[in-house]
Amino acid sequence: MNISGNTIFIPGGTSGLGLGLALRLHAAGNTVIIAGRRAELLESITRDHPGIESIALDTTDPAAVVRVSREVQERWPATNVLITMAGIMQVEDVTSAGFLATAEATVVTNVLGPIRLIAAFSEFLAGQPDATIMTVSSGLASVPLPITPTYNATKAAIHSFSESLRVQLADTTVRVIELVPPAVQTTLMGQQDDPGAMPLEEYLDETMALLEAQPDAREILVERVKYLRNATVEGRYDDVLAVLSGAAH
Template identity: 60%
Template structure:
């Protein structure tokens, strides 16, 4: 993924990491389309950041995804970067049958949303001389936070699915990059003020620097997430799992 001159679609781009990266990429000279469910947020982003295009998209709705793909093909035929950023993270008590509603919504958004979105936009990306799919997993794909079991599971599945996607696209012009965030100060799980979470701007600075230094990484790993990513290989998985087990919603 080159640093400028791309046409980038960021799903889940109306807040947090998605919006932060969208603004960074726009400032660097890329054409950016921010996609999300809430029309009011999309209108505010368009008004506050002239030049950024917006698109209403619900990644849990296959019809919405299909309509978005058709719209982008018409308005932005040069699209060459897809960022599947949409995600939800909610606590679950697995002893309570009510958790199933949370689990199903999490799978629909985090896993099926990523798969459906990539499937819908891949034909357009394959027509470009060079293109990028960026998926978003989590450090919790590698060591789970027990209070959010389905979130962890979907992010582990996104990681595995991304590995397969990369192999299947190896003989095409589409590169596959996995962004692996740590806890970041965003609205996800109400972490805006969490001292344990990485400040958003610091995360964006580091991600931008990583992509500038290596335009074709397999994974984008800031230093804060490396202990989780390497936990099993380094022999400190149980220690980190124990620490995360003490966290409560």
């Protein structure tokens, strides 16, 4: 993926990593369209950041995904990058059946949302001379945080889906890049002030540097996420899981 000169659609670009990445990519010389559920938030962001475009979208609504994807392709026909950023992360207590509603919402948002978006964009992007689909998994796809079991599972699913997607699109103009964040200081799990999480601006600095230095990258792995990502291959899985299990108490 070239670092500039793209037209980029980012569902889930209204806060945290999504908004941060949207602003960095816009500053790097890209046209950026963000999407989210709250029209007032979209209006606020576009007002405060001239040049950022926006469109309302609830990625849990399959009909809306189809409708809005078509609108993006019509209004911004040069769109050549899709970043499937929207996601949720919530604590679940699996000792009670009450966790099921949270689990189902997490699967719909974190797995079906990105897959529906990719389905709506894959043929369109394959018609562009140079295109990218960027999926967003997590270091927790490699070693789970036990208090968020369904979140971990959805990110493992996204990792696996990205691998298959890349193979199937290998003969097209579409690259597939998997963004693999560690814990970052955002509101995703109320960790915006957590000293153990990576500062957002530091994460964005390193991510943008990696994107620029590695235009053909398959995965974007900042140094902090390698503690999780490489745990199995380095023989540290059980130790890392024990650390994350301790964080659950």
